[in-house]
Amino acid sequence: MTAAAVPGVDAPAPAAGRRLASIRPDLLPVAAMVPAGSRVLDVGCDRGDLLDHLWREKRVDGRGIEISHEGVRACIARGLSVIQGDADTDLADFPSDAFDCVILSQTLQTVTAPRPVLRHLVRIGRTAIVSFPNFGYWRVRAALALKGRMPVTSGLPATWYDTPNIHLCTIRDFVALAAEVGISIDRSLIVRRSGRVAERPPGAWANLVGEYAIFRLSRAA
Amino acid sequence: MVFSQPQQDEGEAPAGPSRAVAPSGLSVTLAADRPMPLDCGAAIGPFVMAYTTRGTLNAARSNAILICHALTGDQFVDGVHPITGKPGWWSLLVGPGRPIDTDRFFVICANVLGGCMGTTGPADIDPATGCAYGLDFPVITISDMVRAQALLLDHLGIDSLFAVLGGSMGAMQALQWAVDYPERVFCAVPIAGAARHSAQNIALHEVGRRAIMADPRWHDGRYAEHGDRPLDGLAVARMAAHITYLSEPALHRKFGRNLQDRQRLGFSFDADFQVESYLRHQGSAFVDRFDANAYLYITRAMDYFDLAATRDGDLPAVFRGADGAGTPVRFCLISFSGDWLFPTRESRAIVHALNMAAANVSFVEIDSDKGHDAFLLEEPAFFAVLAGFLDGQAEHRGIAGP
Numbered sequence: 001m002t003a004a005a006v007p008g009v010d011a012p013a014p015a016a017g018r019r020l021a022s023i024r025p026d027l028l029p030v031a032a033m034v035p036a037g038s039r040v041l042d043v044g045c046d047r048g049d050l051l052d053h054l055w056r057e058k059r060v061d062g063r064g065i066e067i068s069h070e071g072v073r074a075c076i077a078r079g080l081s082v083i084q085g086d087a088d089t090d091l092a093d094f095p096s097d098a099f100d101c102v103i104l105s106q107t108l109q110t111v112t113a114p115r116p117v118l119r120h121l122v123r124i125g126r127t128a129i130v131s132f133p134n135f136g137y138w139r140v141r142a143a144l145a146l147k148g149r150m151p152v153t154s155g156l157p158a159t160w161y162d163t164p165n166i167h168l169c170t171i172r173d174f175v176a177l178a179a180e181v182g183i184s185i186d187r188s189l190i191v192r193r194s195g196r197v198a199e200r201p202p203g204a205w206a207n208l209v210g211e212y213a214i215f216r217l218s219r220a221a
Numbered sequence: 222m223v224f225s226q227p228q229q230d231e232g233e234a235p236a237g238p239s240r241a242v243a244p245s246g247l248s249v250t251l252a253a254d255r256p257m258p259l260d261c262g263a264a265i266g267p268f269v270m271a272y273t274t275r276g277t278l279n280a281a282r283s284n285a286i287l288i289c290h291a292l293t294g295d296q297f298v299d300g301v302h303p304i305t306g307k308p309g310w311w312s313l314l315v316g317p318g319r320p321i322d323t324d325r326f327f328v329i330c331a332n333v334l335g336g337c338m339g340t341t342g343p344a345d346i347d348p349a350t351g352c353a354y355g356l357d358f359p360v361i362t363i364s365d366m367v368r369a370q371a372l373l374l375d376h377l378g379i380d381s382l383f384a385v386l387g388g389s390m391g392a393m394q395a396l397q398w399a400v401d402y403p404e405r406v407f408c409a410v411p412i413a414g415a416a417r418h419s420a421q422n423i424a425l426h427e428v429g430r431r432a433i434m435a436d437p438r439w440h441d442g443r444y445a446e447h448g449d450r451p452l453d454g455l456a457v458a459r460m461a462a463h464i465t466y467l468s469e470p471a472l473h474r475k476f477g478r479n480l481q482d483r484q485r486l487g488f489s490f491d492a493d494f495q496v497e498s499y500l501r502h503q504g505s506a507f508v509d510r511f512d513a514n515a516y517l518y519i520t521r522a523m524d525y526f527d528l529a530a531t532r533d534g535d536l537p538a539v540f541r542g543a544d545g546a547g548t549p550v551r552f553c554l555i556s557f558s559g560d561w562l563f564p565t566r567e568s569r570a571i572v573h574a575l576n577m578a579a580a581n582v583s584f585v586e587i588d589s590d591k592g593h594d595a596f597l598l599e600e601p602a603f604f605a606v607l608a609g610f611l612d613g614q615a616e617h618r619g620i621a622g623p
């Protein structure tokens with residue numbers, strides 16, 4: 001994964017006076033949902049921007065799983081606890097309720113088997129936060145309907161033959177799957193193209209105007 | 222109080238066994254009051270432990286790092302080795318401004334129990350008989366080595382280590398430390414290690430031991446009394462083992478089928494090929510600095526290593542306390558992709574167990590085709606990970622920057 005260069009991340013900065021790394025704007029609402037001082041597992045943590053942010057801002061005891069060598073090395077080199085692993089295979093190792101919150105940010109659409117991964121998220125964590133690009137977003141629909149080509153948008157920038165996304169879904173698809181596997185959606189946020197975040201019920205409107213969806217999940221009672 | 226480099230304290234308790242080799246460095250007599258129990262059921266003491274230190278222990282005594290050496294390593298982790306005259310085995314990693322920064326950390330490295338570089342081992346004189354122990358030396362385990370190191374820490378007045386780290390057999394010790402003394406270890410870095418010695422690795426060790434024992438100059442382990450040494454057997458053991466530390470690509474890159482000091486095949490059994498000449502050199506250089514019986518004992522300690530043996534093979538249970546909570550020790554496991562002696566799957570098995578115990582663990586596999594020896598070589602990605610991990614953990618521990 002060739003992540004964009006983030007200032008202060010490529011080399012471990014000195015412990016004192018370390019600059020706060022800026023995090024991707026779509027990670028800020030995810031970070032906002034995490035309670036301070038909680039235990040968090042970030043699945044697909046890339047170079048650790050979110051975990052680092054959570055540690056610095058909220059003293060969150062964070063762990064990460066990342067598939068790329070480069071991402072893991074960057075995480076460990078900035079003092080984060082991260083293992084090289086794969087959401088599809090390594091979540092099964094973790095005991096139930098090991099974390100207050102498990103985060104799967106922009107990764108669900110890349111896993112081989114989303115259903116067991118989702119089940120593991122709410123098993124390992126008392127809550128889970130999942131974000132993904134919404135394939136029901138109107139620009140995606142328009143690209144497919146009008147041009148007849150696989151959509152390439154700001155939210156889904158890769159061409160069909162280059163994309164790591166193998167299991168894209170719409171907000172309504174996700175809601176249906178959550179109901180099927182016994183997961184309740186406690187909070188539902190959409191991110192507009194402008195970057196504006198709004199709490200919206202995961203219905204038809206959210207499915208049309210949300211470029212990304214962010215859900216907080218738990219095991220259905 | 223600031224504890225700096227201790228003075229040579231050899232002779233504080235002269236009751237210990239006398240030394241066959243007395244290289245420079247520090248040494249101390251341990252278990253003088255009460256023998257130290259061993260896993261085999263015997264007890265040992267008093268015994269001598271040889272060690273080196275670098276850097277300065279801080280006032281809080283919180284910045285000590287114990288480095289555990291591998292099978293044929295020793296306490297001369299950096300600086301010039303007093304016998305070989307070569308740089309210490311981890312001099313790339315240990316020193317001011319290096320990943321294990323001696324401006325920041327107080328680094329201790331001790332020769333293992335059963336070794337031959339100053340710590341009591343089978344080459345030393347048994348005070349009961351006046352002869353070298355030979356095979357009368359008790360069989361020791363990784364756990365025994367760690368127990369002896371804990372006595373050294375007691376002697377140095379260090380309750381708790383900031384970090385314990387090592388590669389290969391050093392990784393075994395680092396793991397054993399975390400399991401046996403979780404309250405004395407803040408973080409552990411087992412590098413190129415395993416939770417137990419594999420059948421293949423036991424088999425390879427057995428080849429080395431049989432080479433030594435098949436040498437008539439071994440004299441059933443009593444070569445010291447015969448004024449002899451099984452140099453050929455030990456050299457062959459080293460040659461066989463050395464191959465296992467490398468890799469096919471590394472050997473090919475270094476030697477190919479190149480001939481040694483000749484233009485054509487010699488149609489003889491001289492060292493026609495460079496790789497043969499290299500291995501012979503490795504064998505003969507090794508016997509200058511290593512004792513054959515110590516080689517038997519230390520390889521045996523590795524063979525016996527099985528972290529989960531006392532828990533019926535339940536590795537996650539090893540990392541849980543009596544209350545079922547995960548170990549407080551923070552782990553960073555590192556493996557190398559080209560290591561076939563301690564392959565990545567061995568480290569991954571430990572990571573899985575630590576995850577199941579909900580422990581704090583980092584893990585990375587470093588891309589390298591240099592074989593098991595990669596942990597001793599210049600591997601910038603490895604150095605960056607190690608430096609970053611120690612830096613991050615030091616911040617958690619509240620150890621001031623350099």
